[in-house]
Amino acid sequence: MKIKLLLLLLIFATGFSSGQVVVQEDFNASTSLPTGWTSNGSGTSTQSCDGNSFRRNVYNTGGNSTMTLTTPNQVASSNGNDISVSVDYKVVDWSLATSPTPANFGTLELQFSIDDGSNWTTFSTIDSSNHIVSNTCALISGIIPAANVPIGSDVKIRTLNTYNSGDYYMYNDNFTAVQLGACLSPMALDAANITSSSADLSWTSGGSGESSWEVEYGIDGFTQGAGTTITPATNPVSTTGLMSNTDYDYYVRANCGAGDYSEWAGPFSFTTLCAAEIPDYLEDFSSYIPGCWVEAVDGDPVNGPSSLGSSNWAEEEFAHLGSGLGGVNINIYQTGDIEWLLSPQFDLSAGGYEINLDVAFTDYDDTTQGVFDADDDVRLLYTLNGVTWNTIVQWNAANGNTPAAAGETFNADLSAITGSNVQFAIYSDEGATASGDKDFHIDNFQVRTIPSCQEPTNLAVTNITATSAT
Incomplete structure (x- = not known):
């Protein structure tokens, strides 16, 4: 299923909206600053509060004496109500980021501006009296009073850490601001x-x-x-x-x-899911992957695949016989490799159907006849419920039914299968030992009403001379 935006948390990653101040930023999308944010710190996942945090090494009263993290300016966004703000923070030693810094590190303030940062007003402070000495993140929070953010005013919010003593990392994360009384988005x-x-x-x-x-x-x-x-x-x-x-x-x-x-x-x-196909149905694999077909890997032929979405099945000319023939194949080569190609679902409730497809078995990328190893296993399967799978045919050395290199048609009566959500699959298992390099091919996959007069199959020509053939 495709997910374009999971809302990141609320409305936008940076939290703009019209008529209310909303900021919800966890910084987990990237270690880079989100659009419109500013900071003299840097994003990191090292010893972070959660996912990614922003931090700065603060250690003297000169150029490294502060850390700031500032939201974008939210133009004319205030609805005139109080704004509730909270930010996760922690202060840890620079030399050992797991060791908490004592309370006399300095101050951490929450500030707001209604003139795009020209002037700042503090509305909450962490200092020696209320700092939580810990190597895990605590919370600084506060309320911007409604009287200070009239309807239609701009709002910008920041954290400001000012140095007093020590050599430490200041971390900020999970920046949240919600204007009380606003109608908030789901x-x-x-x-x-x-x-x-x-x-x-x-x-x-x-x-x-x-x-x-x-x-x-x-x-x-x-x-x-x-x-x-x-x-x-x-x-x-x-x-x-x-x-x-x-x-x-x-x-x-x-x-x-x-x-x-x-x-x-x-x-x-x-x-939405694919609707069950009602035969007659033909897939000639002129394009790949066909609509409503699914690739998968691993699992077993009774319980089905364990991982859907991709496999080593690939578009390839049927039996390597030339261009324009369509078809798909699986290369049976890697030890223990289990590959699936699953059909759409079919409504067979009317009964009287059959499955018909072309199969071939060759050496890798060649027209030479392929030979199954003792533990190679290729099957045509079906399921009525997507949970339990049943074998229609098993191609392997023990059964002596290796498909011809030039191809042949396989046909099976489905009259006994009358489910409304029947799915088929081609299953390939290289087995525990890999000693060959072969290709199994399929083409012209059909689920159809059983013809009153079956067409001839497996046509072949032998004993060819200048004037005769059998």
Whole structure:
């Protein structure tokens, strides 16, 4: 499933919004400063509070006597209410970053500015009287009074550490500022119970106490205002009538009542599942990976693959016979290598179907007949529930059914399989010993109604002379 933005925490990584001050920055996206932030420290994951933190070595009263970490200037953002601010911090010795620094290190202040940093006002201070001496992070917090941030005013906030004694690292992390009384955007958007035509959308309230929301969704990349709107929406909310195998985006905002809405949160992206195919179906592998096919690795032929998403199956001319033939193959070479190629699901509930595909077995990148090692194992499998897999055919040395190098057609009656979500897979296992280098090929994968008159298969010509052939 594709996730474009997980909201990073609330609204933006740097936290801009119109009509309310919101900052939620954990600095975990990078050790570089987020856009618009400034600091004379540097980002690090070493002995950090959580993920990444910003720190500076502060050790004298000269050029290394302070550390600052400053938010972007949020232009005309104040709604006129109090602003609650908190920042994680710790002070540890420079020579041993696990050793806490005594309380006389200096001061750490929270300051704000309404003129883009020309003037700063302190609203909370850590000093010798309240510093927590620890090698783990503590909290500095405070309230910017509403009277100091009138409606429509700019707001910029910073930490300021000023040196007194010692040689230490000052760490800052998890910078949060929320304007009280604001209608806050939801966070932690998610999608669950995704099917080919529906999904349940959910999120976490931003903390405004709201019980109603507005949701807008549409095909990936849609322009807000042109999507489908659900209002009022509950949390979670179900969407139906979606198209199968399609990428969707959705946005959500809180309805705090009396016409007060939060900023939109999103987009969050999800992909609907493929709908079950109803035969007749043909895949000629003219492009790879075909829609709704899935690669996978590891696992076993009874319990299925253990890791979905990629494998060593690859597009290749069938049986290496020339260009324009399409097909895919798996190179059986590496010890213990287990590779899967999974088909879409099929609705076989009507009954009377068969599976039909071309197979070939050659030496690696050659037309020479391949020979199975004793522990090589290639199978055509099916599952009714995605949990337990069943073998339709097993190609190996013991069964003596090695496919021809030039290719042959395999056919199996599926009349006894009448599930509505049947999935097939080609499974390849090199085994514990690897002594060969072979390619197993497939092409023209069909699930179809059983023909009333089967076409001939496995055509071959022998005993060719100048005037005759068998």
